[in-house]
Structures are given as C-alpha cells and as structure tokens.
Amino acid sequence: AQTVTQSQPEMSVQEAETVTLSCTYDTSESDYYLFWYKQPPSRQMILVIRQEAYKQQNATENRFSVNFQKAAKSFSLKISDSQLGDAAMYFCAYRRPGNTPLVFGKGTRLSVIA
C-alpha cells in the first residue's frame, strides 16, 4: 500500500522568508501524481500544486515550488516570500492513475510570524 510521510508536524517562518516542507512517499508504481494541499481554519482543502511523476521538471505556481526527487521518493514544497495568509495546515498527497483516491500525509502546521 502507498504511504505518505510528513516528518514535520509543525513549522514556522518569518514573513517574507522562505520555508520548505518535507514529504516522502512509498510506492512501487512508476506513474503517479503528487499534490500539496493547503487547509486553512475554514477547513476547505485547497490545491496548491501538483506534479506528474513522469515529468522531470519541478512544478511551480507563483511563490510555491516543489523539489521532486523520484528516485528518493521525496516531494518537498518551498514557499517563497511567505505571507500571513500562508499560515495553514499543509498536506502532501499521492494518487495512482485511474479513479483512485488521494492518500494523504498527516500534515504540517505552518505558522507565519509577522
């Protein structure tokens, strides 16, 4: 079974600084998708960024980028120029091809210090 591990239960960052959230996963599949979701206090999960395993280029969305290391099964999220609105729970998730559910890590709570 696939598993996703987030080893940092909590992280904090100064406003305008950069922070990296770690994620590792375990799978025997060669084709899959990886995601980072943000969950603010409103509880609504918001997709931050996604990466297809077959793409070697790391995904980037504005201030958010990933470092995808397929051989190491590592998928970290870098948030640049952190803003107060970035404070939330961040979940790393994995998904096999097909109509399959997301498999989530346990999350990292990010605090942004003004």
Add this chain to the structure above:
Amino acid sequence: GAGVSQSPSNKVTEKGKDVELRCDPISGHTALYWYRQSLGQGLEFLIYFQGNSAPDKSGLPSDRFSAERTGGSVSTLTIQRTQQEDSAVYLCASSLAWGSRYEQYFGPGTRLTVT
C-alpha cells in the same frame, strides 16, 4: 460558480444516534469522494462514486457506515448507532470525471462530535 457544499457544517449527536451528512458536488461533476479527517488517523478515504455507483466500499470503517448518491448529484453519508470514535471532520470532494488527471475540489466539511 458554486463550489462543493456540505451540510450541516457542525453536528453534535449523542452516542447511539444515527446521523446523515450531505454533500452537494459542483454541478456536472460525475465523480464524488468522501474522506474522514480525525486527530488520530489523519485524512482517510472512505468511498467514491462514479455517477450513482460506488465501485469500492472497502474504505468504509464499519457496516454502520453507508453512502448513497442519487441523480448523479447529491450524496449522503449515513452513520448508524454513532460511537465516540466517529467524531471527526467528514470531507467531500468532487471532480469533473473519473481519472487522476481531474482535480478533486473539496467542500468545507462537516464536523461531527459524538458525545
């Protein structure tokens, strides 16, 4: 347009009572997913629907849990004889079609508290 909505937002019930949680997916979305988010277990998958059918019910934690979807739209998750360990946030998500390339859009969840 309107996103995924869930009702009620919060539900407090007594142990042993039945509860129904409702999910209204984004209009036109054919795939619908239920997840449970609890303190001890993180986020876990419960069940998904393709149209009105649920091909895989193995994620449901016990036979007290059931779900249905009617008209390819609204879905209801029912928990019978609730137990304290059922306390969690129940999240619903929908996607345009089945398949991993389609993004799942989440609702705000229902927080269930069993006293």
